[in-house]
Structures are given as structure tokens and as C-alpha cells.
Amino acid sequence: MGGAAPRGEAPRFQRSLVGKESPLADDSASNGASRRRFLKLATCALGGGVGAAVAIPAIRYAITPIGEKTVSAADDPIDALPLEQVKPGAPPLQVTLVAPVQRDGWAAVKNVPLGAAWIRRDTGGTLTALSAVCPHLGCAVGFDGKQYVCPCHDSTFALDGAVQAGPSKRGLDPLPFEVVEGRLRIAWVRYRLGGPDREKA
Amino acid sequence: MSIGSWLEERTGWRSNVGAALDTKIAGGPSFAHVFGAVLGSILVIQAVTGILLAMSYSPSVSAAWASVAYIEDQVALGWFIRGMHLYGSSAMVIVAGLYLLQSAVWGGYKKPRELVWILQVVILGVLMLFPLTGHGLPWDQQGYWATKVELGITASAPGGAYIVQLAQGGNDMGNLTLTRLYAIHALLLPALVLILWLVRRALIRHHGLTPKWNAPDTAVGYFPDQAFRDAIAIALAVAALIAYTVYQGGAPLAAPADSTVPFDARPEWFIRPLFQLRKYAGPLEHLAALGAPVVVGGFLIGLPFVDRSPDRSPRRRPLVMAALALGGVVVLALVGLSFRDDANDEDLAKRVAWSEKRAAQARSLALANGVPPTGGTAVFSTAPHWQARVIWQKACASCHEGDDRKGPLITVGYGSRAWIRGFLTDPSGDAYFGRTKLAKTDKAMKAVEQTGAELDALVEMVYAQSGAKDVDAKKVEIGVGLFDSVCSDCHEREAGKDSDPGPNLFGMGSLAHRASLIANPAAPTMYGAHNEMPAFAADTTESDRAAIATWLAWMQTATARDVEALGEP
Incomplete structure (x- = not known):
């Protein structure tokens, strides 16, 4: 096929391919516009089909992480320290909660620090375990000897975790704990940041 | 005023696109002119799938295999995307090869298009480097050993020791090999191809594409006739690629790389001729493996300076046609012989079966338990007992x-x-x-x-x-x-x-x-x-x-x- 056909006249090869009734085969000049429109539509349709065939799997792949727990550890309480180390009335202690195993994407890593908790027993003996994650925007909260202080935006919290000053809309988040055979075990929980309500993240 | 006109006023897109669509194709529309478009579409697929894979891939000895196993088994359609990327790389080499062959038959290398031709030969060579740098990235047995062998052959070339040290990032294969292979594969080569393609486009603008030797002396606008043919060819090529990927169930992934466990590594199919030639060459294996590409590359680059008559008709260029045919037949025969040898080797089949079982075991352990941070082979240690x-x-x-x-x-x-x-x-x-x-x-x-x-x-x-x-x-x-x-x-x-x-x-x-x-x-x-x-x-x-x-x-x-x-x- 030389392909030298002027617009409106399909080459022989094509005619045998698509048949006499097809607009492709129509070589009368008056039908040039409709033939052109057909080719345009067919080209766009084919292009769209190819694009969709590639784009749909690609998008499905790309959005995989949405709603996926790619980084996760068991929710079980984590052994923190012997209860006797938490003296009633003493300043709060910071402990790091270390997961025995954390799945992180493809990896399974042992002994991964998940986060920190502030532990305190009041003079009455009541135990509190507070997440050291500031409920405002997630910075690590410290203790200045009297109160908990977030270094990022200066929220301060009382010993029981209640907000005293600053932008945080709620107090420090308590962590569930249990005492087994004299040892304090704390579950690591992440809460949604920012809002006044405490919801699991 | 419509948005289109608003944009037209500021960008001139309508006239630009219009001019591009009306680019005159010498010789008129033809299915013989689709190779460039098909190659371009495959390159786009390679870029899209490559970017997606990069989102979940980690180029380090300890994480590479694990991250690829993760893509295969835990990312939605990961097996499909990786399969498309692997088989797409073969499609890319095939289409670029056919394109070059067509150009040779049509005398596309002749004056004044010598540089266009050389550029095309170079582009094909660069495209071949994609699979060569890519197959080591999963850091599985296949990629590890194939890369090791290829580096070994490279090392025997004059000055090869330095190339090897550059490629593998030092004295041995390790983390730096992966980071370098990855950087070359995903950053350097795409940039290089883009630049070479832009240069070629500039030359093509100057000379026009080579029409068939006996094409009538007419030129027809690209759209819609040629565009329609291109779209059909692209649709067929992409459909074939998807069908093949699905038929194969995606790309294979061998067990994690282990320098102590032997593996029957095989090169890319287009390196198979060298692999097979090596067998016949005996003590001259390095000479064969290094010499053959130099001979082929030298022939292709030298072609415009040897066959200098202005006549483009293949019938009146029997020597060149014979050389091309002979080269093609030899290359295809060597590929076929290599696959046939493998298919007839019963011991190989047993070793392959053993390796595949090990790979499947590693994959299922990785899925169930995750991979310890010490590296791919440590996945076996997560097995019970x-x-x-x-x-x-x-x-x-x-x-x-x-x-x-x-x-x-x-x-x-x-x-x-x-x-x-x-x-x-x-x-x-x-x-x-x-x-x-x-x-x-x-x-x-x-x-x-x-x-x-x-x-x-x-x-x-x-x-x-x-x-x-x-x-x-x-x-x-x-x-x-x-x-x-x-x-x-x-x-x-x-x-x-x-x-x-x-x-x-x-x-x-x-x-x-x-x-x-x-x-x-x-x-x-x-x-x-x-x-x-x-x-x-x-x-x-x-x-x-x-x-x-x-x-x-x-x-x-x-x-x-x-x-x-x-x-x-």
C-alpha cells in the first residue's frame, strides 16, 4: 500500500479490511467529512480504551494504602515495669512501650518502640497511664516538675492530664493498663489528633 | 468566552495541536508507519508502571526482595503492574528492534540521515540497558546471579574492572550495587532516552521520516488517517502485553538472593544469543560474549558509511539485505537453541523445580510473617521450628x-x-x-x-x-x-x-x-x-x-x- 490516497479515498488494503458498507470504504468526496468524523471517534475510542486499560489498574495499585494498616503491632498490653517502681505521690515516670513485633510494610521488626507513656500513682494509690502524644498535633509531651508541657505549641496539662493552657482541645489521652504478677502492662493506643473528642485513630 | 478560547489566546494550544496533528507524513498513511507510536506508548506504560513500582520498592540488600514480594502479594494488582513492567521492557526492545530493522530495509540510514540512524541504534542500545539494570533490583536469586555473571563478563573487557566497580559501587555486590542500579535504571536511563528522543525529533523535523523506497511522492496530514492506524496498532500491542502478563500470572520472583545457594541464572532473552554463543566458544567465551555485540554494533553504526549509494530499494541492495537476514536468522536461531537446550535438560528442570518451590515457600512466609530486617533470606527463619x-x-x-x-x-x-x-x-x-x-x-x-x-x-x-x-x-x-x-x-x-x-x-x-x-x-x-x-x-x-x-x-x-x-x- 502506497498510502498516497487523497483524503476521502481509502487505500485498497483498508477497503478489503472493513468492507464496502463501512464509512472507511466510502470514497465519495461528499462523505469525506463523515469518514473523517468516524476516524476521529474510532481513534479517540481506541485511545480511551488503551488509556483505561492502563490507568484503572494503575489507580487501583496507587490507592492501595488507603484504609490499610501498613504499620501495625498487636494491641495487647505491653510489659512496662514492676508496679513497685511507681511510688505513690512521686513525680510521673516516662516509660517507652516496646512492641515485641511490629509489621512495617514488608518487614517484621522485633522490639520496636511504639511510643511513650507517663505513669503516675497519686497519694491515694490510684494509677494513671497517659499517652505522651500531645492530643493537639502529636508532639511528644514532657514534664517540667509540676505539669506536662508540650514543646511545640505550649499546651500544658495537669498531673491528671487535664488541659490547663494552650491550644489543645482535650486533656492527655489515658492508656488502658493492667497489673499482672506485680508488673504494669500498658496497651499502646493512638488517638485522633486535634479534636475535643477522644477517638481511636 | 469558552475556556478553550481563553487558553488558546494565552497558549496557542489549538493551533499548536492542530499543526502537530496535521504534520505531513511522507508517503501517506500506512500501517508500516506505526512503530514509533507503538514504541512511544510502551515507553509511557513503562514510565507509569515504573513510578508505581518505585512507590513500594526499597533498594537495599535487606529490603529489596521483601519489598518486591510485598508488591507481588500485598499491593492490590501489584503482580499485574510488575508483570506489565517486566514484559513491557521486552516489548519495548522488540518494537524498537523492528523499527530499526524497518529503517534498515528502507534505507533510512542513507544520506543525509546517517545521524538519525546512529541515534536510533544508540537508543536501542540504551533501551536494552533497562532490563539489564532492572532485573537485579528485586535481589532475588535470578537477578542476583544474572547480574553477577554480567558483571563478570564486563570485568573481562579492557577497562571492564573499572566499569564493574562503578556499576556495583565498589569491590563486591551489595547495598551500593542496588542503589546504583536503581539510580541508573530509574533516573539516568529515562533521562538519557528522553534527551536522545528529543534530539532525534529535532533531526526528524529537519529531514522528515524516511518513507518507503517506492512510496509515491505525496505527503498526507497525520490526523486522522495515520492517527487511526497508530491507535489500532497501539491497542493491539497493549492488548497483547496485557494478555501475556495475565497469561504468565505476572513476573516471576525467585527466592531471596543467597550467595551460598546455587541458581541456574538465565539472562534476558535478547542476551540469550551471547549466552548460547558462549557455550560454543569454549575457552574464547569472553571474546565471544564481548566481541559479538561489538561486531553487531559496529556493523549497524558503520552501515551508512559502507552502503553509500542513494538507492534505497532493497532489491538493489542484496548484500545489505543478506547481511541483515543472516544476522537476524543467527540471532533468532541462537535464542531458539538456548531455550531448546534448557527445555531438553532434565537435570535443569529438577533444579528449577526445586528453586521454584523455595521461592514459593519464601513468598508464603513473607506474606504470613513479614520479613525480618536482616534481609530476604531471613524470611526462611520465620518458618515454624x-x-x-x-x-x-x-x-x-x-x-x-x-x-x-x-x-x-x-x-x-x-x-x-x-x-x-x-x-x-x-x-x-x-x-x-x-x-x-x-x-x-x-x-x-x-x-x-x-x-x-x-x-x-x-x-x-x-x-x-x-x-x-x-x-x-x-x-x-x-x-x-x-x-x-x-x-x-x-x-x-x-x-x-x-x-x-x-x-x-x-x-x-x-x-x-x-x-x-x-x-x-x-x-x-x-x-x-x-x-x-x-x-x-x-x-x-x-x-x-x-x-x-x-x-x-x-x-x-x-x-x-x-x-x-x-x-x-
């Missing part, structure tokens, strides 16, 4: 498995009621203590003469020593009565009591008993003076012995199929 089985192979198997063993056979069912029954009725049987020195002396244990319910009771009594929960207390009671009359001359059954000549039965078969027996089988409560087994207190840790005891307890109720399912340690 791994620690015990490794020690078993090293320290125990030679005496307790196989035909050359010296001790009792330890396999599935060991320590079960059936095993105890067999042992009591034939203690010096081949599967029991028959291979020991003791068995050949008159000190060997005599077979128990009890039968029926009495034997049942003795079996239950011995079985109960392990602390098993599923014992029949009544039978045990009868068994204990029998013990005092039948066994107590040689055995004790009170905790901690020295026992001679036979071992104290207390706790026998329990985890603690097995662990301490492994540590010191010659203890006075164990085999004492009659012991023939080495003590492993020094060579194993407490955790090792506990692991083996747990493994043996598992074996007690396991079947041969369960053991098979664990795979090799």
Missing part, C-alpha cells in the same frame, strides 16, 4: 536419620503410643536401638513379653511420663503395677533417682526431659554408663535445646506431609 530444624540438620540428623545413622530413627510419630509400643516389643529393632553398640551386647534391653491389654497398659504408662493430657488414667495405673514387676529391675521412675542399667523413666518424653537429655545423655538418670550419644550442653544453648524439644513434640503427631510442607531449612 526453623531454629530446631537447622540445629537438627547440623548436629542430629547424621545419627538419627538415613541409612548411615548410629542411633534410633527419629522421624514423624517419634514418642507416640505406636512408637512406644514398637519400641517395647522390639527395643533392638532397626528403627529403635538396633544400630547402637549396646544392641549387639547382652546388656541390651529385652523385649517386653506382655501382650494385649497388659501391653496397652505399659505403653500408656510410658506415654504418661511425658505429662501428656490425653492419657487413660486407669490403664496407667495398671501399667505402673506392671512396671514394678517387669521393668523395675533396670529402670527407676521416681524423679531424680539415678537409674541403671536403663534410664529413669520419670518425665521421659516431656519438653524438659528431652532438653536435658540432649544436654547430657550420660547423666546418671539418663543412659549413664551405657550412653553412646554425644552431650550437646556445650554446643547448644538452652533456647536451642528447648526448640529441639518442641520440634520433637511436634513431630510426634505430625505426618510426613506436614514435614514436607515446612520445606527445607
Whole structure:
């Protein structure tokens, strides 16, 4: 096929391919516009089909992480320290909660620090375990000897975790704990940041 | 005013796109002109899938295999995207090769288009580097060994040692090899192809594409006639690529790279001619592997300067046509021979089957347990009873498995009621203590003469020593009565009591008993003076012995199929 056909006249090869009734085969000049429109539509349709065939799997792949727990550890309480180390009335202690195993994407890593908790027993003996994650925007909260202080935006919290000053809309988040055979075990929980309500993240 | 016109005023897009669509194609529309468009569409697919893979890939020795296994098994359609990327790279080389071949047949290298031609040869070479740098990235056995071999061949070229050090990032393959391969594959080569393509486009703008030698001297706008043909060809090519990817179930992933485990690495199919040539070249293998590409590349680049007549008709260029045909036939024949040799090699098939089983095991462990941060091969250590089985192979198997063993056979069912029954009725049987020195002396244990319910009771009594929960207390009671009359001359059954000549039965078969027996089988409560087994207190840790005891307890109720399912340690 030389392909030298002027617009409106399909080459022989094509005619045998698509048949006499097809607009492709129509070589009368008056039908040039409709033939052109057909080719345009067919080209766009084919292009769209190819694009969709590639784009749909690609998008499905790309959005995989949405709603996926790619980084996760068991929710079980984590052994923190012997209860006797938490003296009633003493300043709060910071402990790091270390997961025995954390799945992180493809990896399974042992002994991964998940986060920190502030532990305190009041003079009455009541135990509190507070997440050291500031409920405002997630910075690590410290203790200045009297109160908990977030270094990022200066929220301060009382010993029981209640907000005293600053932008945080709620107090420090308590962590569930249990005492087994004299040892304090704390579950690591992440809460949604920012809002006044405490919801699991 | 419509948005289109607003944009037109500011960008001139309508006139630009219009002008581009109306680019005159010399010789008019033809299916012979689709190669460039098809190649372009495949390159786009390679870019899209490559970017997606990069989102989940980690180029380090410890994480590469794990991240690719993650893509394969845990990212939605990961297998498909990776398959498209792998087979797309082959499609890219095929289409670029055909495009070049067409150009050669049509005399596209002739004056004044010599540089266009050379550029196309160079682009094909660069495209071939994509698979070559890409296949090492998963850091699986296939990629690792194929890269190792290719670097080995490169090293034998003049100055090759430096190229190898540059490519692998130092003296040996490791983390720096992966980061460099990755940077070359995903950043350098795409940039290079883009630049070369832009230069070629500039030259094409100047010269126009080469029409067929006998095409009429007309030029027709690109749109819609040529565009329609391009769209059909692209749709067919992409459909074929998708179909092939689905048919293959995506790209293969071998077991994690392990420099101690041999693997029948094979190069890319388009390197197979060299692979096969190497076999015939004998001691000249390096010369063949390095020389052949130089000869082919030299021929292609030299072609415009050899065949300088302006005549583009293939019929009047028989020498060039013959050379092209001969080259094509030789290359295809070598590829075919190489695959045929592999297909006819039964030993290879066995090794491949073994490797594939190992790969499948690694994949399923990675999916179930994740991969330890020490690296891909560590995934095997997440298999059940791994620690015990490794020690078993090293320290125990030679005496307790196989035909050359010296001790009792330890396999599935060991320590079960059936095993105890067999042992009591034939203690010096081949599967029991028959291979020991003791068995050949008159000190060997005599077979128990009890039968029926009495034997049942003795079996239950011995079985109960392990602390098993599923014992029949009544039978045990009868068994204990029998013990005092039948066994107590040689055995004790009170905790901690020295026992001679036979071992104290207390706790026998329990985890603690097995662990301490492994540590010191010659203890006075164990085999004492009659012991023939080495003590492993020094060579194993407490955790090792506990692991083996747990493994043996598992074996007690396991079947041969369960053991098979664990795979090799």
C-alpha cells in the first residue's frame, strides 16, 4: 500500500479490511467529512480504551494504602515495669512501650518502640497511664516538675492530664493498663489528633 | 468566552495541536508507519508502571526482595503492574528492534540521515540497558546471579574492572550495587532516552521520516488517517502485553538472593544469543560474549558509511539485505537453541523445580510473617521450628536419620503410643536401638513379653511420663503395677533417682526431659554408663535445646506431609 490516497479515498488494503458498507470504504468526496468524523471517534475510542486499560489498574495499585494498616503491632498490653517502681505521690515516670513485633510494610521488626507513656500513682494509690502524644498535633509531651508541657505549641496539662493552657482541645489521652504478677502492662493506643473528642485513630 | 478560547489566546494550544496533528507524513498513511507510536506508548506504560513500582520498592540488600514480594502479594494488582513492567521492557526492545530493522530495509540510514540512524541504534542500545539494570533490583536469586555473571563478563573487557566497580559501587555486590542500579535504571536511563528522543525529533523535523523506497511522492496530514492506524496498532500491542502478563500470572520472583545457594541464572532473552554463543566458544567465551555485540554494533553504526549509494530499494541492495537476514536468522536461531537446550535438560528442570518451590515457600512466609530486617533470606527463619530444624540438620540428623545413622530413627510419630509400643516389643529393632553398640551386647534391653491389654497398659504408662493430657488414667495405673514387676529391675521412675542399667523413666518424653537429655545423655538418670550419644550442653544453648524439644513434640503427631510442607531449612 502506497498510502498516497487523497483524503476521502481509502487505500485498497483498508477497503478489503472493513468492507464496502463501512464509512472507511466510502470514497465519495461528499462523505469525506463523515469518514473523517468516524476516524476521529474510532481513534479517540481506541485511545480511551488503551488509556483505561492502563490507568484503572494503575489507580487501583496507587490507592492501595488507603484504609490499610501498613504499620501495625498487636494491641495487647505491653510489659512496662514492676508496679513497685511507681511510688505513690512521686513525680510521673516516662516509660517507652516496646512492641515485641511490629509489621512495617514488608518487614517484621522485633522490639520496636511504639511510643511513650507517663505513669503516675497519686497519694491515694490510684494509677494513671497517659499517652505522651500531645492530643493537639502529636508532639511528644514532657514534664517540667509540676505539669506536662508540650514543646511545640505550649499546651500544658495537669498531673491528671487535664488541659490547663494552650491550644489543645482535650486533656492527655489515658492508656488502658493492667497489673499482672506485680508488673504494669500498658496497651499502646493512638488517638485522633486535634479534636475535643477522644477517638481511636 | 469558552475556556478553550481563553487558553488558546494565552497558549496557542489549538493551533499548536492542530499543526502537530496535521504534520505531513511522507508517503501517506500506512500501517508500516506505526512503530514509533507503538514504541512511544510502551515507553509511557513503562514510565507509569515504573513510578508505581518505585512507590513500594526499597533498594537495599535487606529490603529489596521483601519489598518486591510485598508488591507481588500485598499491593492490590501489584503482580499485574510488575508483570506489565517486566514484559513491557521486552516489548519495548522488540518494537524498537523492528523499527530499526524497518529503517534498515528502507534505507533510512542513507544520506543525509546517517545521524538519525546512529541515534536510533544508540537508543536501542540504551533501551536494552533497562532490563539489564532492572532485573537485579528485586535481589532475588535470578537477578542476583544474572547480574553477577554480567558483571563478570564486563570485568573481562579492557577497562571492564573499572566499569564493574562503578556499576556495583565498589569491590563486591551489595547495598551500593542496588542503589546504583536503581539510580541508573530509574533516573539516568529515562533521562538519557528522553534527551536522545528529543534530539532525534529535532533531526526528524529537519529531514522528515524516511518513507518507503517506492512510496509515491505525496505527503498526507497525520490526523486522522495515520492517527487511526497508530491507535489500532497501539491497542493491539497493549492488548497483547496485557494478555501475556495475565497469561504468565505476572513476573516471576525467585527466592531471596543467597550467595551460598546455587541458581541456574538465565539472562534476558535478547542476551540469550551471547549466552548460547558462549557455550560454543569454549575457552574464547569472553571474546565471544564481548566481541559479538561489538561486531553487531559496529556493523549497524558503520552501515551508512559502507552502503553509500542513494538507492534505497532493497532489491538493489542484496548484500545489505543478506547481511541483515543472516544476522537476524543467527540471532533468532541462537535464542531458539538456548531455550531448546534448557527445555531438553532434565537435570535443569529438577533444579528449577526445586528453586521454584523455595521461592514459593519464601513468598508464603513473607506474606504470613513479614520479613525480618536482616534481609530476604531471613524470611526462611520465620518458618515454624526453623531454629530446631537447622540445629537438627547440623548436629542430629547424621545419627538419627538415613541409612548411615548410629542411633534410633527419629522421624514423624517419634514418642507416640505406636512408637512406644514398637519400641517395647522390639527395643533392638532397626528403627529403635538396633544400630547402637549396646544392641549387639547382652546388656541390651529385652523385649517386653506382655501382650494385649497388659501391653496397652505399659505403653500408656510410658506415654504418661511425658505429662501428656490425653492419657487413660486407669490403664496407667495398671501399667505402673506392671512396671514394678517387669521393668523395675533396670529402670527407676521416681524423679531424680539415678537409674541403671536403663534410664529413669520419670518425665521421659516431656519438653524438659528431652532438653536435658540432649544436654547430657550420660547423666546418671539418663543412659549413664551405657550412653553412646554425644552431650550437646556445650554446643547448644538452652533456647536451642528447648526448640529441639518442641520440634520433637511436634513431630510426634505430625505426618510426613506436614514435614514436607515446612520445606527445607
